Amino acid sequence: MKVTVVGAGLVGCLLTCFLARRGHEVTLYERRSNPRKAGAERGRSINLAISERGIDALRRVGLDRQVLAGALPMPGRMMHAVDGALTFQPYSADGTRAINSISRGDLNRILLDAAEAMPGVEVVFDHRLTGLSEATGTLSFDTPGGPVEVEKAQVVLGADGAFSAVRAHLQWRPGFDFSQDYLDYGYKELTIPAKDGGYAMDPGALHIWPRGSSMMIALPDPGGSFTCTLFWPKSGPGSFADLDTPAKVEEHFARHYPDAQALMPDLLDDYAHNPVGHLVTMRCSPWQIQGEQTVVGLIGDAAHAIVPFYGQGANAGFEDCVELDRCLAETGDDFAAALRLYQDRRKRHADTIAELALDNFIEMRDRVASRAFLAQKKVEHALERALPGRYVSRYELVSFSTVPYADIRPRLTRQRTQVAAALALLTAGLLATRALLKGPRAKP
Numbered sequence: 001m002k003v004t005v006v007g008a009g010l011v012g013c014l015l016t017c018f019l020a021r022r023g024h025e026v027t028l029y030e031r032r033s034n035p036r037k038a039g040a041e042r043g044r045s046i047n048l049a050i051s052e053r054g055i056d057a058l059r060r061v062g063l064d065r066q067v068l069a070g071a072l073p074m075p076g077r078m079m080h081a082v083d084g085a086l087t088f089q090p091y092s093a094d095g096t097r098a099i100n101s102i103s104r105g106d107l108n109r110i111l112l113d114a115a116e117a118m119p120g121v122e123v124v125f126d127h128r129l130t131g132l133s134e135a136t137g138t139l140s141f142d143t144p145g146g147p148v149e150v151e152k153a154q155v156v157l158g159a160d161g162a163f164s165a166v167r168a169h170l171q172w173r174p175g176f177d178f179s180q181d182y183l184d185y186g187y188k189e190l191t192i193p194a195k196d197g198g199y200a201m202d203p204g205a206l207h208i209w210p211r212g213s214s215m216m217i218a219l220p221d222p223g224g225s226f227t228c229t230l231f232w233p234k235s236g237p238g239s240f241a242d243l244d245t246p247a248k249v250e251e252h253f254a255r256h257y258p259d260a261q262a263l264m265p266d267l268l269d270d271y272a273h274n275p276v277g278h279l280v281t282m283r284c285s286p287w288q289i290q291g292e293q294t295v296v297g298l299i300g301d302a303a304h305a306i307v308p309f310y311g312q313g314a315n316a317g318f319e320d321c322v323e324l325d326r327c328l329a330e331t332g333d334d335f336a337a338a339l340r341l342y343q344d345r346r347k348r349h350a351d352t353i354a355e356l357a358l359d360n361f362i363e364m365r366d367r368v369a370s371r372a373f374l375a376q377k378k379v380e381h382a383l384e385r386a387l388p389g390r391y392v393s394r395y396e397l398v399s400f401s402t403v404p405y406a407d408i409r410p411r412l413t414r415q416r417t418q419v420a421a422a423l424a425l426l427t428a429g430l431l432a433t434r435a436l437l438k439g440p441r442a443k444p
């Protein structure tokens with residue numbers, strides 16, 4: 001089949017690799033200029049965490065090693081208290097499993113190179129999709145040379161991100177459900193540069209400054225720096241709107257992030273010039289539509305954009321590619337049938353990770369700082385060590401497994417019920433033993 005993919009971001013490029021591997025001819029349209037010539041776009045996260053689901057997808061197209069070669073493993077979180085005290089909390093029971101910090105630009109370039117190297121693939125930059133008719137199969141693009149039309153596209157797959165133009169053209173059809181929920185929080189990136197030729201903090205951790213109703217995180221970059229992200233309210237006290245002068249920013253950092261401030265020589269400049277990004281959850285249905293000429297599908301953020309607090313948006317989008325590839329194999333590459341099957345299988349998992357990601361914001365900004373939370377994690381890890389493979393924490397199931405997202409909650413409930421039953425039996429046994437021992441003693 002001749003397939004049109006819109007959006008050469010992370011998911012569009014990986015999807016192109018999967019489709020080309022199945023023998024399809026793919027034209028991949030991207031609104032930006034070639035990133036290998038134009039450099040990174042400002043305002044997107046500079047690095048991101050890739051974990052097992054993403055690695056599994058990359059492994060299937062032979063790219064895992066190349067991607068991981070440039071990644072920095074983060075086997076745990078490092079919590080920074082206001083007084084500078086550090087607490088390391090491993091992500092896994094044995095402390096060895098890690099999520100991986102990787103440059104978004106490098107990952108996109110690796111995927112783009114891989115897609116372009118596949119037979120039957122053409123990548124077309126500087127083409128912004130502006131129109132789509134699934135009835136006639138006509139695609140309209142804005143290009144530097146003026147508007148361009150492409151006719152009779154048979155299959156169009158929208159991998160054009162959270163604000164998808166492909167989705168926008170489906171959105172007004174009767175029966176198309178769509179919702180977008182913005183958080184009252186925004187994000188802004190700052191930098192902790194390399195210090196004395198090395199990292200200014202431990203690069204083997206995801207750093208968190210939990211401050212109750214807001215937080216900052218930092219991920220190591222390959223060059224020795226850290227990219228920090230503030231997740232702050234958009235309005236009200238301590239918000240981006242409130243902290244609008246250099247003096248206020250300095251005073252706020254001195255009060256809430258003094259250890260980080262000492263490592264940020266460009267704080268005021270970064271703060272003044274880096275944009276505030278929005279945090280949004282987008283849900284829609286259906287993810288596919290069969291027109292007279294064309295079948296249209298959505299994938300990655302275009303189908304389900306989520307907030308970044310579980311580090312799963314790209315991982316989930318990569319899993320979409322694996323599932324669509326599986327559905328194509330099962331339907332003999334009948335795209336209409338495969339896209340329906342893919343939506344049936346994937347939608348509930350996308351909805352679940354959207355919820356888990358929202359829950360994790362509260363955990364990261366607030367709960368991780370409490371002693372009770374740390375104690376709970378220690379008990380959880382002890383249970384995992386005592387019952388390997390039978391008791392697995394939520395974090396590990398999300399980040400270090402490919403257990404479908406929607407199966408995680410029922411599994412956790414089952415595990416907890418089993419542990420509670422075992423504890424009840426143990427307690428009953430102990431009480432019975434104590435009662436026996438307390439009984440009338442035999443005379444010597």
Ligand code: FAD
Nearest residue numbers: 007009010011031048049129160161300301311313314315
């Ligand atoms: P995108 O990456 O948005 O790519 C879409 C592509 O389509 C872009 O290249 C764009 O230029 C192009 N495009 C858009 N419109 C058009 C058009 N009209 N015509 C042609 N081309 C078009 N995920 C993780 O897994 N781990 C993390 O740690 C993580 N951290 C994050 C931190 C932040 C602050 C944010 C905001 C997100 C984070 N994510 C993370 C989520 C992740 O960035 C997204 O889920 C991922 O980028 C989705 O990939 P995509 O290819 O679907 O969309």
